[in-house]
Amino acid sequence: MNNPNDAPKPNPRNTISLKTAKKWAKEWRDDEASYNKYFECRAFNIPKKDLIEVLQEEGVAGVRGYIGVEKLKVEGENVFIEKLMIVGVDKNGKDMLKLSSEDADVLDSEGGDIYDFTEPCPSACDDDSPLNGGPN
Template sequence: MGEPSKGPKPNKRNTISLKTAKKWAKEWRDDEASYNKYFECRAFNIPKKDLIEVLQEDGVESVRAYIGVEKLKIEGENVFIEKLMIVGVDKNGKDMLTLSSEDADVLDPEGGGIYDFTDPCPEVCDPKSPLND
């Protein structure tokens, strides 16, 4: 038997705060009925390296993806960017998020992260994919 494969270590630059993740997920739920009438998000591109990072967290058995929307104001106009937030899941099916003992909206830096490294389609799409017909 050879040595186990060594993948990239988790990179906190690809994580977002719990507060931001909760805001995006709430925005998606609040706007879902009307949001999807006007926007065309079909899919998310997830770089392999970034997916490997979340899988390298200690104790991860699978990942869970949450859908959210980042709402920005650009030149007085509301701009929405779809987000797919990915967290590690343990063998018991629980999100591997440990809250800070001091603030319920902050993750303990020693625990798992909420990864935001996806790009929505349209913009990062395969226009020839049969899934985009």
């Protein structure tokens, strides 16, 4: 059995600010009605190590995933990257959010982080999975 002390600690490299998360989530909510007519996001790959990081935060009883879209300009064209943002949830079912210099509107400065380490499918897909349209 693995030693609990060997578990990865939360890594700020995999986190984003609340301001960015709110922007991505709003982009998804604003565009969701027509978004899936044009884009094929079906799933997200979540690396085990990164999920463990979220669970290692002090006071985390569970996790919650929020869907968002990062909108970028590449060579003058809009490019959309689907995001699954993961936050720790405390024993009362409340999101654990941490104040950063970019976030002036967060109430809980002792909370957790917002993680953005997932990869959308496509392109991080299992083409053979029946959940992704592969063989049964």
